[in-house]
Amino acid sequence: MDFADVEAVCRAAPSARVIATHFDSVNHARITGDEMRRKIRARHLTQVRVPEDGEWTEE
Numbered sequence: 001m002d003f004a005d006v007e008a009v010c011r012a013a014p015s016a017r018v019i020a021t022h023f024d025s026v027n028h029a030r031i032t033g034d035e036m037r038r039k040i041r042a043r044h045l046t047q048v049r050v051p052e053d054g055e056w057t058e059e
Helices: 004-010 033-042
Strands: none
Touching: 004 033
């Protein structure tokens, strides 16, 4: 998934909690965690969380 996909999920399911992971670990992925976070903030997608590298979450 890229940012457009994440945004589409958020718009389709506004009450869903979205955790974006592994988008920058695939060879064809072109976005970093920092870039994803910037885009998420710019579009006010407050339901998305992007864990830091190595971070664990139980959400």
